[in-house]
Amino acid sequence: MASTVVTEKRPGYGQLLRTPGALSFLLPGFAARQPFAMLTIGIVLLVQHTTGSYGSAGAVAAVTGVSMALFAPQSGKLADRFGQRAVLIPGVLVHTASVSLLVALALAGAPLWALFLAAIPSGASVPQVGPMVRARWAAKLDGTPLMPTAAAFESVTDEFTFVVGPVLATALCTGVHPAAGLIAEATLTLFGGLFFAAQRRTQPAHGLAAAAGQADGEPHRSALSIPGVRVLVIAFLGIGSVFGGMQVSLTAFSEEIGNPGANGLLYGIFAAGNMLAGIAMGAIAWKTGPRRRLFLGYAGLTVAASLLWSAHSVVLLGALGLVVGLCIAPALITGYTIVETLIPASSRTEAFTWLTGAVALGQAAAVTVAGRLADAHGSSTGFLVPMAGTVLALVTLVALRSRLRPHVSSRVAARGIGHRVPVPVD
Numbered sequence: 397m398a399s400t401v402v403t404e405k406r407p408g409y410g411q412l413l414r415t416p417g418a419l420s421f422l423l424p425g426f427a428a429r430q431p432f433a434m435l436t437i438g439i440v441l442l443v444q445h446t447t448g449s450y451g452s453a454g455a456v457a458a459v460t461g462v463s464m465a466l467f468a469p470q471s472g473k474l475a476d477r478f479g480q481r482a483v484l485i486p487g488v489l490v491h492t493a494s495v496s497l498l499v500a501l502a503l504a505g506a507p508l509w510a511l512f513l514a515a516i517p518s519g520a521s522v523p524q525v526g527p528m529v530r531a532r533w534a535a536k537l538d539g540t541p542l543m544p545t546a547a548a549f550e551s552v553t554d555e556f557t558f559v560v561g562p563v564l565a566t567a568l569c570t571g572v573h574p575a576a577g578l579i580a581e582a583t584l585t586l587f588g589g590l591f592f593a594a595q596r597r598t599q600p601a602h603g604l605a606a607a608a609g610q611a612d613g614e615p616h617r618s619a620l621s622i623p624g625v626r627v628l629v630i631a632f633l634g635i636g637s638v639f640g641g642m643q644v645s646l647t648a649f650s651e652e653i654g655n656p657g658a659n660g661l662l663y664g665i666f667a668a669g670n671m672l673a674g675i676a677m678g679a680i681a682w683k684t685g686p687r688r689r690l691f692l693g694y695a696g697l698t699v700a701a702s703l704l705w706s707a708h709s710v711v712l713l714g715a716l717g718l719v720v721g722l723c724i725a726p727a728l729i730t731g732y733t734i735v736e737t738l739i740p741a742s743s744r745t746e747a748f749t750w751l752t753g754a755v756a757l758g759q760a761a762a763v764t765v766a767g768r769l770a771d772a773h774g775s776s777t778g779f780l781v782p783m784a785g786t787v788l789a790l791v792t793l794v795a796l797r798s799r800l801r802p803h804v805s806s807r808v809a810a811r812g813i814g815h816r817v818p819v820p821v822d
Contacts, residue, residue: 428525428588431581433561438577445574454767461760463519465753472749488589491521495582527748535600551729552674566660619747623799624738629754636758637785645778648770669721686730693726698786704779737802
């Protein structure tokens with residue numbers, strides 16, 4: 397049931413964090429989502445160490461990403477139907493076992509096909525903690541002016557994990573052991589996921605939302621059947637291409653200059669820009685609607701990503717990476733804000749996991765292509781992948797922009813009753 401939060405002025409982070417029960421799921425949720433940012437880079441560093449090939453490392457990481465992208469929406473659909481706890485507990489157990497198997501096979505020098513087989517369940521079982529946290533916010537704040545603030549806060553949290561996760565995984569792999577990053581990822585997944593699953597009081601009601609929708613004459617629909625969600629999936633594929641292309645290309649660049657430790661620093665700068673922009677997005681009282689912010693943010697991201705291939709120094713690449721990071725947060729935050737206006741309550745977690753899965757799929761494809769390019773022609777060609785991904789996504793966004801308008805329905809109209817702060821659409 398929606399919260400009865402009422403605001404006289406623009407709500408801020410302080411008011412958001414004072415939402416009853418919020419901290420009980422935010423703190424374990426933060427710990428449980430750390431592994432998401434560690435998995436791909438951990439696989440790349442371990443497999444590259446054992447095989448000597450960025451292409452092979454990228455391919456194994458890509459299988460993991462594709463598997464996650466395909467299975468994440470199904471996980472979200474099951475969570476909407478049976479509850480988050482019922483999905484999380486078996487998921488974290490399978491994930492921990494699968495990643496452990498992948499580490500053992502890589503260290504034993506197993507053939508590439510064996511690594512692929514272990515990568516499939518490793519990706520399929522990645523806990524979708526971020527979408528589950530967003531679903532908990534939506535259940536508490538549905539129809540209130542705090543929802544955009546919550547979307548910004550979640551994106552800041554996501555980006556902070558992309559600051560901490562890759563840096564931690566890189567430091568462990570380069571300073572302790574090539575497998576240490578994945579071992580830490582599996583350990584955090586196990587304990588963080590179980591702790592998050594234990595927070596039962598803030599778990600959204602499962603199954604009831606779908607029944608209510610059917611009672612109102614709105615039968616349950618898959619989130620992907622909504623045209624606007626499909627457009628946003630394409631946009632998030634482009635964002636994923638930035639993450640994947642940056643991870644592999646920055647690693648290859650650091651190796652080329654003889655300073656592997658620079659990888660964590662450069663990726664940390666990129667993710668820090670992302671986080672800072674996310675903080676600003678939640679703090680600013682926007683007068684323009686989310687659609688316009690999405691287009692402007694994505695255009696800036698496309699321009700910045702198109703310049704990465706030309707950087708040939710740590711300083712220049714760090715500066716461009718910072719700008720790219722600053723442009724990603726507006727696209728991510730507004731994308732999650734828009735999707736909330738397009739979907740029924742019964743499909744929230746599924747819709748959020750489609751977007752998260754799209755990032756993973758775009759990341760997987762980018763890791764594969766950028767890895768092959770880096771092996772054959774050097775790191776600078778790997779940076780062409782983020783450029784291509786964002787250009788194609790931006791063209792799609794502009795061409796299909798009309799599909800991002802929320803359809804007026806009884807559900808949306810009901811949510812608008814009692815709003816004291818109108819939310820612009822464009």
